[in-house]
Amino acid sequence: MSYSDKTYSFFENVYEVVRLIPKGRVTSYGAIAKYIGSGGSSRMVGWAMNAAHGQRPKVPAQRVVNRVGLLTGRHHFETPETMQHLLEKEGITVVNHQVQNFKKVIWDPSVELL
DNA sequence: CGATTGACGTACG
DNA sequence: TCGTACGCCAATC
Numbered sequence A: 001m002s003y004s005d006k007t008y009s010f011f012e013n014v015y016e017v018v019r020l021i022p023k024g025r026v027t028s029y030g031a032i033a034k035y036i037g038s039g040g041s042s043r044m045v046g047w048a049m050n051a052a053h054g055q056r057p058k059v060p061a062q063r064v065v066n067r068v069g070l071l072t073g074r075h076h077f078e079t080p081e082t083m084q085h086l087l088e089k090e091g092i093t094v095v096n097h098q099v100q101n102f103k104k105v106i107w108d109p110s111v112e113l114l
Numbered sequence B: 001c002g003a004t005t006g007a008c009g010t011a012c013g
Numbered sequence C: 001t002c003g004t005a006c007g008c009c010a011a012t013c
Helices: A006-020 A027-036 A041-050 A082-089
Strands: none
Touching: A006 A027, A006 A041, A027 A041
């Protein structure tokens, strides 16, 4: 592990929050970044998820979408359809790679988990 | 060590 | 209302 303790915490922080997302709910990168305290570093959340592959316990990255509810990270899964399939399996309706009723299924850690 | 990229978000025109 | 520009911070080239 060449990562600094601070950086390591950042990644672990993201993973932990993502794992806390209830089934049938989704959150946005910005919401996670804000909860961690990185501010507008929503891109860092994406980087963390990029390293989430192979993490145990499994990180439900399919529950993390952008602020529009669009499955922008679907292409990073085993297959582009895996993300949508998992979300639909959890009861989330996804049309055209976009989460329907996004306003209902949104789960903001800085609000719900506060 | 400097420049570019990246699973985003907000601001501005 | 829609399209474009810029900012965040870390990792990679």
